[in-house]
Amino acid sequence: MKYRGEEKMSSEIKSFEDLLEEIKKIVDALEAGKLPLDESIEKFERGASLIKECYLNLESVKKKISLIVEKNDGTLDLEDFDDESQ
Known part of the structure; x- marks a missing residue:
C-alpha cells in the first residue's frame, strides 16, 4: 500500500x-x-519509513561531524567525531 502522495x-x-x-x-x-x-496502517507504515530515513540521516551527519580542538599552543585542530568517547 502506498501512502497518499508518497511517490x-x-x-x-x-x-x-x-x-x-x-x-x-x-x-x-x-x-x-x-x-x-x-x-x-498506511500512516503507521509511512511513519516507520520516515523514522528509518531520520535515523539514516543522523548516521550520515554523525560521520561528517568534526570537532575543533584547541591545542596547548593555542592553535585549532580538527578531529573526527568519536561517539564512543561520550
Whole structure:
C-alpha cells in the first residue's frame, strides 16, 4: 500500500526537521483514533519509513561531524567525531 502522495514525497529530499514534522502529524492522526483501520496502517507504515530515513540521516551527519580542538599552543585542530568517547 502506498501512502497518499508518497511517490511525490520520495522524489523530494526533505530536511530532518521536515521529516520530524511529518512524523508528528502522523502520530497526532493515529492518537486521535478517528482513522479507518486501513488508513491507520498506511500512516503507521509511512511513519516507520520516515523514522528509518531520520535515523539514516543522523548516521550520515554523525560521520561528517568534526570537532575543533584547541591545542596547548593555542592553535585549532580538527578531529573526527568519536561517539564512543561520550
